[in-house]
Structures are given as structure tokens and as C-alpha cells.
């Protein structure tokens with residue numbers, strides 16, 4: 001039987017999301033009896049990402065899997081081996097799941113064509129980062145009292161949507177969960193077709209609060225967006241003034257999220273990162289259980305009830 | 309939303325005044341005939357026949373126009389107050405019938421930070437005789453590399469953004485700057501010049517060839533104009549192309565306005581490009597260096613036709629004062645730029661209206677109505693309720709331009725020594741006379 005890849009959350013159904021989150025909740029509450037015992041999970045990171053790699057590794061080991069990591073220095077990836085060759089090699093080594101991080105959108109989809117192992121997209125270029133959106137939903141469900149409670153909540157996605165794979169996963173995932181979305185970003189950090197998602201585009205976080213945002217989801221701003229051949233943001237000061245989440249935005253109960261790592265004082269004011277209204281720590285904390293659940297479903301050790 | 313019109317002009321002007329018997333001409337309200345205008349508390353109270361008021365200004369034989377608007381001026385403040393100050397620049401503007409002026413950001417320091425904008429706004433409030441709007445820099449230091457804090461500068465009182473003086477050499481930077489300016493709610497004034505082509509000091513034409521001067525081809529402007537228009541169409545930014553000086557650039561503007569959807573583009577040309585040609589560089593005098601350079605007769609005529617037909621929306625002077633030590637030099641070493649405020653109407657009336665190239669109505673439209681709409685979104689018209697921003701003009705007066713007679717702190721007018729017809733008699737901003745030569749001529753009857 002073909003393994004169940006997790007390549008994208010575009011087109012994910014409510015039931016798809018629910019299944020992962022239910023299993024993750026079970027795992028998080030301790031009913032994790034080494035379901036991946038005897039399975040081999042390969043981490044192949046073509047792009048540095050300590051946080052995501054560590055989270056996946058912990059998720060795989062806690063679930064009892066053997067882990068091969070190709071992310072370290074000196075690995076074949078560091079020596080410039082191509083995507084397909086790496087995937088074919090891992091396939092030959094008997095991988096049951098391949099967790100792939102790659103700088104180009106669509107890499108996970110191509111990888112899946114060359115292996116029978118389950119391919120888990122751990123972030124491909126500006127494309128998708130599905131497990132991030134799933135752990136976000138897990139953290140949100142925890143905060144709002146369950147997945148069903150997310151229905152109708154309003155989320156403002158703030159910042160660099162143009163370059164963000166996180167945005168491309170959370171937008172369809174949050175919508176599938178019944179949440180309402182808006183984008184807050186300068187046109188320079190949006191595609192030219194800013195209406196591609198059919199979402200309202202607001203000019204500042206202040207406007208997002210006026211719109212009624214329950215959640216302010218801040219995206220990471222790369223510093224190089226201010227310089228180089230294509231400057232998109234004038235300064236930290238101006239960015240923080242209009243697109244930074246500040247304490248005043250949280251006074252009426254909105255919560256702040258960020259996929260990390262946070263540039264304090266840029267996307268989120270320093271005094272807000274660890275505030276009780278911040279879900280940032282919960283997001284990180286949700287990662288292991290959610291990724292264990294994803295691996296269990298992908299390798300088939302947890303039987304999916306959702307029709308493929 | 310805050311508006312960015314200067315606040316120094318009192319709307320409670322000096323009581324009541326009736327301007328009697330002038331020929332009122334305002335293309336935007338359709339007025340064209342002899343009538344009276346009653347001004348009360350800074351606003352036009354009434355336009356009609358036989359109006360009475362506590363004070364009257366007898367204006368038989370004169371013309372009354374809406375105040376002129378100049379969207380392109382260099383008042384050299386801050387940094388080169390030896391060449392022009394807000395006081396002298398605004399006095400020169402008032403002497404030319406201008407009631408609103410946009411100040412360009414290529415000063416020292418460049419107007420590229422909110423604190424510089426707010427400092428300039430405060431100085432304008434204290435020192436300007438006319439309404440002055442701040443154009444902030446489109447990119448940091450006008451270097452074409454980093455965007456400026458446009459939203460914060462707008463909050464500090466900037467009206468628009470511009471790359472004037474230098475242009476933007478990278479299309480990628482220009483595109484992002486347009487997108488960002490659009491978000492900031494500010495129009496963009498563009499100086500279209502490609503530095504890889506603009507390597508000379510005068511137009512690359514017959515005069516340059518014969519005089520032995522390094523020429524910049526028309527393409528230096530046209531390539532950059534095309535780039536700007538393409539990006540304006542793609543981004544939807546509100547873009548104003550300033551000092552259009554070639555036939556091809558004017559045609560490009562016309563094409564984009566007429567045939568490309570989604571463009572929000574306007575354009576101006578200058579009095580000197582409409583009235584002077586590159587023959588003048590045969591003198592080799594530093595005075596005649598200007599950027600964009602004076603062009604051949606064919607370009608001058610095409611640009612004039614484009615203005616007549618509305619392809620070019622209005623006139624802007626590019627008033628660019630320079631100290632004599634920067635102009636009294638061989639042309640190749642001189643600073644580029646001409647004074648513009650005080651001679652603009654007279655030069656255009658003499659050369660274009662009396663020369664048959666432009667109607668008086670279109671000239672008033674090009675100096676007042678169209679640029680007035682651009683800065684004020686149509687608020688300024690000669691009708692009751694509107695702010696009393698007016699220019700009173702004697703079309704029959706002949707005068708010879710002399711440096712010592714100009715109110716600008718500098719003397720670099722290319723019209724020095726020329727006799728022009730038509731002269732501003734009085735200029736009123738918010739009901740207040742900011743330029744007043746009526747005393748010598750008519751007397752103000754209280």
C-alpha cells in the first residue's frame with residue numbers, strides 16, 4: 001500500500017485536519033506507545049533549520065522510530081547531491097518516511113514521485129510548510145477550547161506573505177478549520193495579484209484589530225528585505241509601526257502567533273513575545289506531538305479513517 | 309485622514325474685498341467674462357455683477373485667474389539658503405501668480421526622514437507666503453537603493469514622494485517604491501533620466517555637435533519615461549512624470565493614457581522647454597545648462613502640442629535657483645537649472661498664446677486648474693465657497709526681465725534681457741494679498 005504523503009495543505013478537508021489533531025492530542029496526553037517502532041524516518045534538510053529538524057527528530061524518536069539524518073555537515077546533501085539522487089538513495093536504504101526541507105517550491109512533490117516512502121514536506125521554498133500549520137491549529141485548539149471552537153474566529157496574517165511558505169499553508173488550513181482570514185502587509189510583501197487568496201488586505205495591525213481579529217499571526221521578516229537590489233521595507237521603525245504586533249493590540253483579548261524565530265521589536269514587540277496572550281511558546285510545544293501524529297498517519301501505523 | 313495642505317495661510321483673511329471689473333477666466337468653473345468677485349474671510353463669497361464690499365479693488369482691464377500651482381520647485385532649503393530660502397522662493401512664486409508650490413526633496417540634507425519633513429513643515433508654516441507642499445524623497449538619500457519611511461513621512465506632513473534631480477536607475481527599486489508609495493497614499497513625481505545614456509551636458513543635437521559639447525540623447529529621457537509608464541501601469545501607483553521635454557516622451561505619455569488600462573498617470577512640461585531651444589547652447593554659457601536639456605525646435609513644438617491637447621496635463625517650472633558662481637562658468641562646468649516662478653506666465657503668454665500655439669484658456673488650465681486638481685483633488689476653483697487663491701494679471705503690460713528685479717535670491721533666469729508681455733499685478737492666497745503691485749497702479753480703496 002502506498003504511504004500517505006503530506007505535501008501540501010491546499011485542498012485539505014476539515015476531517016483531514018481533525019484526524020491529525022485528534023491523534024496529536026492523544027499523543028500529547030501520553031498515550032504514545034512507540035507506534036513507529038521498527039520504522040525508519042529519514043530527515044533530509046537541503047536548507048538549514050535547526051528548530052524544525054529537532055522537532056521532527058524528537059517526534060520520530062519519541063514514537064520509537066529509527067532516525068537517519070542527512071542534515072549534518074559532511075553529509076551527501078552538504079556535498080551538493082541532487083534532490084532526486086538523495087531520495088532514491090534513502091528509498092534504497094528502506095526509509096519508511098522521508099522528511100524533506102528544500103529551498104525550492106515543489107521539491108516535496110518531485111521527491112514523492114521517486115520513492116514509495118511517505119514524503120513529509122518540512123518546508124519547500126515559498127511553497128508549503130504543512131506541519132507548521134497543523135501545529136498552529138493544535139495550539140489554537142488548545143487556546144480556544146477545541147478544534148470546533150475555531151469556527152468563525154478571525155485571523156490576521158501579518159507581514160511577508162510573498163516569501164512565506166507558512167502563509168501558503170496556514171491560509172488554506174485555517175480556512176478549512178472555519179476561520180476567517182485577512183492579510184496585513186505592504187504591497188511590496190505581497191504578490192502583484194494580492195487578491196489571489198480572495199482575502200481582504202489591511203494596511204496595518206491597528207486596522208486588523210478594528211476588523212475584529214482574534215488572532216494576529218505575524219510572519220518573519222528577513223532583514224534583507226530592506227536592502228539589496230529589491231528593497232521592500234524602508235526600516236525596522238516603519239515596519240514595526242504599521243506591521244508590528246504591540247501590547248496595545250492585545251488589550252482586547254487578541255492572541256499573537258509567530259512561526260519563529262521572532263525578530264523581537266520587529267514583527268512582535270519584545271515585551272509581548274512571552275506574554276500570556278502570546279501563543280508562540282504553545283506553537284513550539286505543539287510541534288512534537290503533531291509531527292509524531294503526522295509520521296504515524298503517513299507510515300500507516302495509525303490507520304487513517306479519512307478516505308484518500 | 310489628515311490632509312497635507314499647509315496650515316499657515318489664514319482662512320480668516322483681512323475682512324472683505326471686492327475685485328471689480330476684471331475679466332474672470334477659470335476653465336474649471338467655466339467662467340469667462342467681466343465680473344466682480346467678492347472675497348470674505350479668505351474665501352470667495354460671490355461671483356457676479358455690481359458686487360459691493362467694505363473694500364474694493366478696481367481691476368478694469370485686468371484678468372483674474374485661479375491662483376497658479378507649481379508642482380516642481382527647488383527652494384534650496386535646507387542647505388543652500390544662499391541660493392533660495394522659503395521666504396524668497398515663496399516671494400518669487402507669489403510674484404509669478406503661484407499660490408501653491410510643491411518643494412522638491414533634493415536638498416541638503418535630502419528630505420528623506422520623518423524628522424526632516426516635520427522640520428521643513430514647521431519652517432514653511434513660519435516663512436512661506438504661499439501654500440507649500442513637501443515632496444519627500446522616494447528613496448534614501450536619493451541614491452536609488454533603499455525605500456524611505458513614506459508612511460511616517462506622510463504622517464509628518466509630506467504630500468508626495470519624488471526622485472527629482474537624480475531619477476531612479478533600477479527599475480526593480482522603482483517598482484517597489486511605486487508599490488510602497490501607493491500604500492502610503494502618496495503620488496510619485498518622477499524625474500525620468502537613464503544615467504547610462506545621459507552622459508552629456510546638453511541635448512545631443514546639431515548645436516552640441518557644432519559647439520563641441522558632450523551630448524545626452526533624447527533616449528536618456530525616453531527610455532526612463534517608458535520604464536516609469538510601464539511600471540505605473542503594472543503597479544497602479546499614482547505617477548506624475550515631470551519635465552517632459554521630448555516629442556517621444558510626450559507621445560509615450562499619450563499612448564499610456566489613451567491605450568493602457570489601469571494607469572493613473574499625469575505629466576508636465578516646463579516653460580523653458582516650451583519656449584527655448586538648444587540653439588542657445590551655441591553661446592557656451594553656463595546659464596543655458598539645464599536638465600533635462602533644452603531640445604531642438606521639433607521637440608519644443610511637439611511638447612507644446614501635447615500640452616495644448618492635454619496629453620501633458622500641466623506646466624511646472626522646475627524653479628532651480630543657483631548662485632552666480634555655479635552659473636557664471638563654461639557650460640560644461642555649470643550647475644543645471646533655471647529660475648522659473650517669476651517668468652513662467654509671461655514667457656508662456658508671450659511665446660505660446662500670442663504666438664498662436666495655445667489659447668489663454670488652456671494656459672490658465674495648464675497653470676492653475678490642472679495642477680490645482682493634482683494637489684487638491686479639485687477643491688480649488690473660482691466659485692463661491694472656494695478658498696480665495698487668485699492671480700490678477702495685466703496682459704497688456706510689457707516688461708523686461710532683469711536679475712535685479714527678481715525676488716528670487718538667485719538670478720539664473722534664461723529670460724534675462726528679454727521683453728515679455730503680460731505680468732502679474734497681484735496674487736492672493738486665502739484672501740490675503742501676498743504679491744501686490746496694485747498700489748503703484750490703482751490704489752486700494754478702503
Ligand SMILES: [Zn+2]
Pocket residue numbers: 380382412472473626628
Ligand atoms: Zn527638479
